[in-house]
Amino acid sequence: MAPLVPSQEELQRRRIIGINAETVTNIPSTDFPGHWPGESHGWALDQFKQNFNVEYHRNDRYEASFSLIGLDAAVANAFRRILMNEIPTLAIETVYVHDNTSVIQDEVLAQRLGLIPLTGSVEGINWMRWEQKIPGDDAPEVELTDFNTVVGQLSIECTQNFDAAKDETDARKLYHNAHVYAKHLSFGPVGRQSEFFVDDGAIRPVHPDILIAKLRPGQRIEMELHCVKGIGADHAKFSPVATASYRLLPDINILSPIIGEDAKKFAKCFPKGVIGLEPVTSQEAAKAGSGYQGHAGELKAVVKDAFNDTVSRECLRHEEFNGKVKLGRVRDHFIFNVESTGQFESDTLFLESVKVLKLKCARWKRGLSDLMA
Amino acid sequence: MPGSVHSQDPQDQSMVDAVDQSQEEELVLDERRILVLPGSSETAASFQFEGEGHTMGNALRYAIMKNPAVEFCGYTIPHPSDAKMHLRIQTIETTTALEALEKGFSDLMDLCDVVTEKFTASRDQFNEENNNKMQS
Amino acid sequence: MSREAYQVPSMGTQNAFSTDAGYGSAMAVDKSSVAYLCGECSARVTLKSGDQIRCKDCGHRVLYKERTKRMVQFEAR
Numbered sequence: 013m014a015p016l017v018p019s020q021e022e023l024q025r026r027r028i029i030g031i032n033a034e035t036v037t038n039i040p041s042t043d044f045p046g047h048w049p050g051e052s053h054g055w056a057l058d059q060f061k062q063n064f065n066v067e068y069h070r071n072d073r074y075e076a077s078f079s080l081i082g083l084d085a086a087v088a089n090a091f092r093r094i095l096m097n098e099i100p101t102l103a104i105e106t107v108y109v110h111d112n113t114s115v116i117q118d119e120v121l122a123q124r125l126g127l128i129p130l131t132g133s134v135e136g137i138n139w140m141r142w143e144q145k146i147p148g149d150d151a152p153e154v155e156l157t158d159f160n161t162v163v164g165q166l167s168i169e170c171t172q173n174f175d176a177a178k179d180e181t182d183a184r185k186l187y188h189n190a191h192v193y194a195k196h197l198s199f200g201p202v203g204r205q206s207e208f209f210v211d212d213g214a215i216r217p218v219h220p221d222i223l224i225a226k227l228r229p230g231q232r233i234e235m236e237l238h239c240v241k242g243i244g245a246d247h248a249k250f251s252p253v254a255t256a257s258y259r260l261l262p263d264i265n266i267l268s269p270i271i272g273e274d275a276k277k278f279a280k281c282f283p284k285g286v287i288g289l290e291p292v293t294s295q296e297a298a299k300a301g302s303g304y305q306g307h308a309g310e311l312k313a314v315v316k317d318a319f320n321d322t323v324s325r326e327c328l329r330h331e332e333f334n335g336k337v338k339l340g341r342v343r344d345h346f347i348f349n350v351e352s353t354g355q356f357e358s359d360t361l362f363l364e365s366v367k368v369l370k371l372k373c374a375r376w377k378r379g380l381s382d383l384m385a
Numbered sequence: 386m387p388g389s390v391h392s393q394d395p396q397d398q399s400m401v402d403a404v405d406q407s408q409e410e411e412l413v414l415d416e417r418r419i420l421v422l423p424g425s426s427e428t429a430a431s432f433q434f435e436g437e438g439h440t441m442g443n444a445l446r447y448a449i450m451k452n453p454a455v456e457f458c459g460y461t462i463p464h465p466s467d468a469k470m471h472l473r474i475q476t477i478e479t480t481t482a483l484e485a486l487e488k489g490f491s492d493l494m495d496l497c498d499v500v501t502e503k504f505t506a507s508r509d510q511f512n513e514e515n516n517n518k519m520q521s
Numbered sequence: 522m523s524r525e526a527y528q529v530p531s532m533g534t535q536n537a538f539s540t541d542a543g544y545g546s547a548m549a550v551d552k553s554s555v556a557y558l559c560g561e562c563s564a565r566v567t568l569k570s571g572d573q574i575r576c577k578d579c580g581h582r583v584l585y586k587e588r589t590k591r592m593v594q595f596e597a598r
Contacts, residue, residue: 044451045450045451045452045453046453053451054451054453055452055492057492057495057499060496061503064499064500066500066503066506066507068508078504080504086444086446086447087444087447087493089440089443089444090440091500093439093440097440104597105596106595107594107595107596107597108594109595110592111590113588118595122596122597237597247598359504359508362504363504366497366504367497367501369440369444369493370494370497373445373490373494373497374490374494376419376434377491379419380419380483380487380490381487383419
């Protein structure tokens with residue numbers, strides 16, 4: 013028996029998640045085999061390939077915005093979670109304090125240093141290996157090699173500036189090195205790292221003007237920093253994204269005509285550009301039962317650009333629009349926004365995330381085949 | 386979440402924790418192991434994944450549910466403090482739970498390939514259009 | 522605290538994560554001549570055991586010990 017093909021309207025109805033004044037309806041995805049009698053919803057790669065689409069909206073170096081259309085929420089969420097938690101990044105992990113006479117406590121300084129985003133040659137960062145924790149008796153010993161550790165230094169002392177004006181109050185002019193910024197961190201290549209982390213590819217903080225500590229004359233900070241690779245799931249400092257989020261494409265459906273003053277008020281309920289006002293044409297006015305009779309020439313509300321809507325449901329608060337508009341979101345259209353902290357570029361980050369999901373599956377699948385044998 | 390995490394109720398076969406020694410099949414694969422939980426049969430099995438959570442759990446569940454031979458598929462995380470994920474698959478007679486799991490992995494990997502391909506193409510096209518716009 | 526002779530402190534009392542560090546202890550002259558900082562004028566004052574506890578410059582009687590020369594290790598978390 014040939015599978016039933018549902019009508020376009022039915023498909024469209026299934027695609028929209030209803031957003032009402034107080035409730036959200038039609039939430040779970042139903043495209044599983046057995047849910048709709050007679051229809052076939054089994055996995056078909058070619059069908060997925062045909063329906064899946066990617067639309068790019070913005071591709072700045074460290075911020076990318078794109079749409080994935082035709083994907084299921086479970087997979088889109090997996091990509092988002094991996095972007096935040098499972099892409100390996102480099103960050104300061106261990107701080108060896110030789111001297112710290114500043115007012116900032118050692119551990120506070122160490123925590124601040126850990127959170128500074130670093131950047132460098134992407135090739136080098138990918139070449140680096142993970143810290144191999146050799147299980148010891150008490151504390152697991154870690155072998156630090158040029159493969160897995162990048163070494164940095166923070167060495168700074170504050171001294172009096174004898175050339176400052178008599179009545180100077182600004183600490184930065186009164187003293188040398190009163191403010192310790194991220195630009196005072198220096199990273200030198202060790203061993204084979206000289207192949208990658210040199211010149212442009214050298215490891216350096218993404219933002220050189222992050223304030224780390226403030227000093228006064230006589231205070232010194234002398235620390236050695238070790239950076240390793242880690243993932244966001246372990247500690248947030250290893251997350252390569254400032255944040256990665258997605259939203260579903262909003263859907264505004266005007267059921268019956270909204271004309272004249274009502275139309276202007278309707279347009280005000282949405283962000284600028286979402287609702288446009290167009291004059292009612294004489295043909296529409298002539299059509300019997302369309303609700304436009306006698307309103308030729310007046311302005312009617314038309315959905316121009318649902319993409320920029322923030323779905324505040326403001327229009328549902330007003331009585332005059334009761335029953336005239338239906339709000340919703342398109343279930344399988346994900347508008348991603350990926351902001352990188354600067355270590356990797358945003359588009360490479362998404363590709364990395366897809367790669368990580370594939371690698372996970374591959375690794376578990378390999379384990380399976382041994383289980384079966 | 387099914388009942389109490391600590392219940393050792395013998396009638397509750399579905400998500401019994403892998404503390405029992407009977408009928409355990411485990412595999413150590415560079416520190417990652419899949420455990421088949423006790424009480425599983427050819428067509429109805431529960432698997433325990435260590436080190437996984439909602440990220441792979443939900444995506445895998447979706448992929449396995451798309452298989453018409455799968456009668457039931459669900460995943461749960463018994464306790465949020467432990468990084469363990471349980472996945473239960475029940476199939477009809479034409480296939481086994483293990484086969485359904487393997488197919489789920491393959492389908493998910495194919496999906497990733499398609500996403501990568503289309504994403505790269507769209508990104509390159511966008512960059513080209515933008516470069517042309519900037520030059521003109 | 523008893524008034525017995527000075528006892529060398531045991532290892533590992535520094536912080537949660539002070540590891541080996543060991544040989545970085547105050548390498549002063551072997552008459553345990555230790556440097557202190559005056560509470561008022563912040564001058565560096567060196568005292569030997571048995572010396573009067575008083576700042577050489579301003580005569581203030583509260584002296585603070587300098588930060589240890591030992592290396593301390595922290596996890597940046």
